[in-house]
Amino acid sequence: MERVRAPTVLLFDIDGTLVTTGGAGRRAMERAFEQTTGRRDATRFPFAGMTDRAIVRMGLRMVGHEDDDQAVDRLLAIYISLLGAEVDAASDYDVYPGIVRALDAAERTADTAVGLGTGNVREGARIKLSRGKLHQRFAFGGFGCDHEERAELLRAGAERGAAWLRRPRSECRVVVIGDTVRDVDAGLAIGAEVLAVGTGGEELEVLRARGASLAVRDLDEPGALDALLG
Template sequence: MTDSANGAHPMLVLFDIDGTLVHSAGVGRAAITSAMIAVYGTPGPIDELPFDGMTDPQIVRTLLRAAGLDDDEIRAGLDRLWVEYAARLGDEIADRRARMRPAPGVPELLDALEETGATLGLVTGNIEAGAEGKLSAVGLWRRFPFGAFGCDDADRNALPPIALERAFRHTGRRYASRRAWVVGDTPHDIACAQASQLPVLAVATGRFSVDDLRRAGADEALSSLRDTGRVMSLFACA
């Protein structure tokens, strides 16, 4: 079924997680640091690397290459690393859950989108276990029936097509390009949407300002998702 086939204009909205949906109190960085020490003996120069917009596999490879490990050494430990990371992430979430929260306006926006019949999904650099842990901690995981994750591909630009295919499997519908939005908070989110010719709404709830996000090419950029009506109007005008 396509948009034109049924005469309707359904919307698909694909959300980033960290800085966009959730402020996660540093649980991911803490968990990956301890997991890398356990598996590789070093987290590399982790304090010097901004994670914003990077996939989890990209983060790990960047840090370990900087620490002098070759790709074969890195590959040999990856399966164990993700098991360790998931376990340690659970511990970090348990310790910091009270400081984790949805980003401003997120629950209200998700409610409004669902009321219009929109389909919600994820495009995130988190591996799936990390996405589930962070979103479950703030009561949002069940809002997203599918997504594309860092464990699907280390290249973030490869993730929107995966999400679109999973949206089709979930709904039986192919979404027209102007009806499938990406929402994120970094230039990497913008670039990945542009690589698939999808419109992108960027929000300055992470490390980047509205001006930064506009310069990076966002179709729309807002300070936050707090104004539900304004966000919904932007989507409706596409």
């Protein structure tokens, strides 16, 4: 008897999963902090898996500034104004192996919604993906402006993906594609499968131990597409 494939929502992380911006996001964030607080050293902590709002809030706290929502919004607006030039100037911007092939395959697969699940705010996501000609390939997403907690923004993305498919969320298979333990934790928290990739630098053994359904070097690895598309 032929297996019935569930309608599938794919939620891709951006940094370390789809593309590397060569540190453009960090440079823009450091410049935004310098303009706002006079301190370029506010963000001397790992960003991996954090949402933009959480990064800004932590940075403000580290330099003793108010970290209310208005302060976060002001600094994020400056960050966005600086990000495009940093991305354009990055000499080592790149789209990771297997990404275009995976997106092509997903677009050809019936009952598959291709979206983002990223800690970037929506405009930051657009800027980072546009250079690689990827932005228009995602119909929806869960973003860092939806929620500061990664699991909640993924939940928002999953709901939007189900709506795009015109199916109840409960009927959909959700797959989170990410490169950090925070991606794995958040995906598992919403009941999703997690396809973890090593392109962001995390050890595959660490991602597997955290509970990833599959951990691969990149999406060119044999079996990755089958796992992605079900």
